[in-house]
Each structure stands twice: as structure tokens, then as C-alpha cells.
Amino acid sequence: MPPIGVYIHFPFCKRKCHYCDFYSITNLKEIPDYINYLLKEIELRCQTLAEQSKIETNKIDTIFIGGGTPSLINPRYIEKIIATIDKYFDITSNAEITLECNPAASDAKHFPDYAALGINRISIGVQSFLDDELRFLQRLHSASEAIATIEAARKYFNNLSIDLIFGLPEQTFDNINKSLSQAIALDLPHISCYALIYEEGTPLFEDLLAGKVSPIADEESADYYLQISDFLRLRGYEHYEISNFARSGFRCRHNIKYWTCSDTLAFGASSVGMIAGSRYKNVSNVAKYFAFLGKGLRPEEYSEKLSSEERLTERVYLSLRYLGLKFEDFAAEFGVDLLAILCNEIEVLVASDFATFENKTLKLTPKGYYICDEITLRLLKKLEKANVQNIR
Ligand code: SF4
Known part of the structure; x- marks a missing residue:
């Protein structure tokens, strides 16, 4: 069994950003x-897990x-967290250990300590290199x-990533270009770019409902x-x-x-x-999290065994986001010939430049990535209609 990954959630911020x-919580x-x-x-x-022999490996590599x-x-505290995991698992010598940092809350003096603890990847929530955009996003x-x-992180880590957000109201590509060019000038090896989403329940969503902000048009965002x-x-x-x-x-x-549906342990609210x-999900509430653990209980909101259909659906969705649908792998894992069922859809996607089809693999192009959810739904609907039986 391949090594597993571990995610640890730390739910504290100095201030809530209005889009997040x-x-x-902000009670530090x-x-x-x-x-x-x-x-x-x-x-x-x-x-x-050890008692139930649920994991067949004791290796962790992320x-x-x-x-x-x-x-x-x-x-x-990070030292204690890693030491506690290390008590139960063998953290491989080449493990990728990432810490997310916020420029408003990263004490550069801690970088050497983080590096000494084995952290070897830093992911920084930059969002934009333009002050006006940072003000709009209410970043600190x-x-x-x-x-x-x-620059401070670079002295100790060569594996650096930043997050950028695009699609802000009235944003031009010239502005996006400035942030991207700055990222290139800083020679960053990894960049994540997310579209601004007006998530229900956020203050930004309220502003949208009140007409205080106008989202950019869909075509513009795709462009x-x-x-x-x-x-x-x-x-x-x-x-x-x-x-x-x-x-x-x-x-x-x-x-x-995550994108390859590998095993991951997760800790934290x-x-x-x-x-x-x-799959299990922990409660999204620090007080409840404390209460569960205070009673010696796992702090779970739910825990569920996925059915074969659910696993297949999830594999389709996650594969499209990443390496594409490798039909031979699906046949081996689920005993289902997806290629035969989806051949018409594949033809349409390739003809419209939303995907490529090579070596029995359907891989989305950037144009396809943009509407990945829509494509996934279409393929899943076709599978539903085909009423596939005997999924392993
Ligand atoms: S975007 Fe990041 S810093 Fe802002 S509230 Fe969300 S988690 Fe905290």
C-alpha cells in the first residue's frame, strides 16, 4: 500500500476576509x-486505526x-504535532511537509524554526500583488x-507556492498580468490561481445581493x-x-x-x-470539537462508507480535474467499460477542443478545465442513463 497523507486544519485567522x-474563527x-x-x-x-488495522501502511509521505x-x-506547537504523528507513523525521509502562511501573520523569524522541524514547502496566501485588489479582498x-x-521564506525553502485570485469586479487582464509578472519575477515554482467565488453566507455574497458589487461577466472570467x-x-x-x-x-x-483518491488522514475542526x-468529516465548530474530544469521542460530524457507485462518481470527477479519465484504470478498478458508454460524449468534447483523447485517456484542455463541473455532470448523467451494473 502506498504511503498516506495527513491534513491538519488550523481554524484561526486574525480577521475574516469577506469572501472566505x-x-x-478570530478568537486567537x-x-x-x-x-x-x-x-x-x-x-x-x-x-x-492501529487497533482496527484499518491502514495497511505505517508510512506518511505528505x-x-x-x-x-x-x-x-x-x-x-508544530513540533508537538509532528512528534505526535511520528509516534504512530513513519514519516518518510522525502515527505513533503507544507505549511500555509499569510503575509500578514508570518513572522519571518519563525522560518528557520519551521525548516528545522522538517517543513519543506511553504504556501503563501498572496491573492494579488496590487494594493487596490488586496483592499477589495480585505486582506490584512x-x-x-x-x-x-x-523573500524571507526563500532563504529557507525552495519549494514555495502562492495563491492568486482572479475575476475581481472591474479587474482587467492588465492587472492580472501585473500580479503574474511579479510572481514570475520572484521565480516561484508553484502558483495556484482561483476565480473569486461569491460563496453563500459570506459578507461578499451579501454585498452581491445588496447590489454593492457586480461580478465580472462569465465570458470575461473564462477569457x-x-x-x-x-x-x-x-x-x-x-x-x-x-x-x-x-x-x-x-x-x-x-x-x-486528493485528486487520485488516495488515503488521507485529517485532524482538526x-x-x-x-x-x-x-470518509469522515469533523465538526466545523471549535466548541463542539473540544466537547467531543473532552469526552474521548472522535469529533465527527459524519463518517460514511462510500458505495461502489459513489467511488466511481468521485473518481470520474477528480480524474477530470487532474490526469484525465484513464479508461483502462477504470476497467481494472471498477470492472466497467466507461469508454464504450461515453464514446459519443468523448467525440463531442474532443471536436470542441474541451479535451484530448490519447492512449485511451480523456484529458481536459484548459478550455475544458474551465467548465470541468459541467463536463463532469454531463458524463455522469450519461453513466446514470446507462444504468451500469456490477460495479466492483
Ligand atoms: S482567506 Fe485565509 S486569511 Fe482570509 S479568512 Fe479565509 S482562511 Fe483566513
Whole structure:
């Protein structure tokens, strides 16, 4: 069995950004208690897994500490977290260990400590290198602070990633070009670009309903997405997943585990893990998280064994985001000839330049990536209609 990945959620931020729907809170006083309960959860889950022999490997080759704002964690807590995981698992010598950082909450003095603890990848939430855009997004940092954080991190880490957001109201491609050019000038090996989403329940969504902001048109957003892809591919980045671009050798190994449906353990409020075909989600509420663990219970909102149909659906969706539908793999894993069922759809997708079809693999083009959800739905509908039986 291949090594598994570990995700740790740290749900604290100095201030909530108005577009963000990730689970995080701003009461930083809770951090020490949270770390204690997090360590309890790691112990509890790892002991249970060991007792139930649910994992056939004791190797871990990726750890991702995300949030929230994990760079608010004091390195001594990170040391405890890694040491607790290390008690139960063999963290491989080449493990990718990522920490997410926020330029407004990264104390550059901690970078050498993080590196000494084995963290070897830093993912920085830059979002834009233009101050006006950062103000719109209500980020707490300026463009120059973002640059300073990247330069400070570079002294200790060569595997650096940044997040950028595009599709802000009234944004022009010239503005996007400025942020991308700055990223290139900083020689970053990995860049994630996300479209601004007006998520229900966020203050930005309320602003949208109140007519205070106007989203850019869909065609414009699609156009920007394709221009971003062209821009970065021309400069040596692989567009290897819908939102992710990497120089050779710098794909995010942890996220690849999700896109290939590999086993991942998850710890922390609101985190989602998948082990041996069962998915669990922890409660998205720190008080409830404490209460569950205080009683010695796993802090789960739900835990479910996926049916064969659900696994197949998920594999289709995640494969399209990343390496494409490898029909021979599907036949071997599920005993289903998807190629025979989807041949008409494949023809249409290839003819419209939404996908390529080579070596029995349907792979989306950047144009296809942009409407990946729509394509997935269409393919899944066809599978539903075909009423595939005997899925393994
Ligand atoms: S810093 Fe990140 S996680 Fe925190 S509120 Fe802003 S976008 Fe969300």
C-alpha cells in the first residue's frame, strides 16, 4: 500500500476576509486549547486505526498544515504535532511537509524554526500583488509585505507556492498580468490561481445581493482563465490541475493524493479524511470539537462508507480535474467499460477542443478545465442513463 497523507486544519485567522467560506474563527485566545485537543484527536484516531488495522501502511509521505492561518502557530506547537504523528507513523525521509502562511501573520523569524522541524514547502496566501485588489479582498497585508514574506521564506525553502485570485469586479487582464509578472519575477515554482467565488453566507455574497458589487461577466472570467493558463504555460509552468501551475518537479504531492483518491488522514475542526473507502468529516465548530474530544469521542460530524457507485462518481470527477479519465484504470478498478458508454460524449468534447483523447485517456484542455463541473455532470448523467451494473 502506498504511503498516506495527513491534513491538519488550523481554524484561526486574525480577521475574516469577506469572501472566505473556510471554517475559521478570530478568537486567537483559543489557540493553546485547540492545540491540546488537536493532539488528543491525533492520539485517539491513530490508536483506533492501529487497533482496527484499518491502514495497511505505517508510512506518511505528505503532511499539509492548512487553515485558517497556520503561520499563527508557534513552532513549538508544530513540533508537538509532528512528534505526535511520528509516534504512530513513519514519516518518510522525502515527505513533503507544507505549511500555509499569510503575509500578514508570518513572522519571518519563525522560518528557520519551521525548516528545522522538517517543513519543506511553504504556501503563501498572496491573492494579488496590487494594493487596490488586496483592499477589495480585505486582506490584512500589502503587496510589499507579500513580497517581503516570499523573500524571507526563500532563504529557507525552495519549494514555495502562492495563491492568486482572479475575476475581481472591474479587474482587467492588465492587472492580472501585473500580479503574474511579479510572481514570475520572484521565480516561484508553484502558483495556484482561483476565480473569486461569491460563496453563500459570506459578507461578499451579501454585498452581491445588496447590489454593492457586480461580478465580472462569465465570458470575461473564462477569457481571463485561459489567458492566465497561456501566460504561465509560455513561461515554463505545467497547468497540471484546474487551478494549479507548477514548474517541473514542484507539483503539490499532498493535493495529488486528493485528486487520485488516495488515503488521507485529517485532524482538526472541519477537516475531511478518507481511509479505506470511508470518509469522515469533523465538526466545523471549535466548541463542539473540544466537547467531543473532552469526552474521548472522535469529533465527527459524519463518517460514511462510500458505495461502489459513489467511488466511481468521485473518481470520474477528480480524474477530470487532474490526469484525465484513464479508461483502462477504470476497467481494472471498477470492472466497467466507461469508454464504450461515453464514446459519443468523448467525440463531442474532443471536436470542441474541451479535451484530448490519447492512449485511451480523456484529458481536459484548459478550455475544458474551465467548465470541468459541467463536463463532469454531463458524463455522469450519461453513466446514470446507462444504468451500469456490477460495479466492483
Ligand atoms: S486569511 Fe485565509 S482562511 Fe483566513 S479568512 Fe482570509 S482567506 Fe479565509
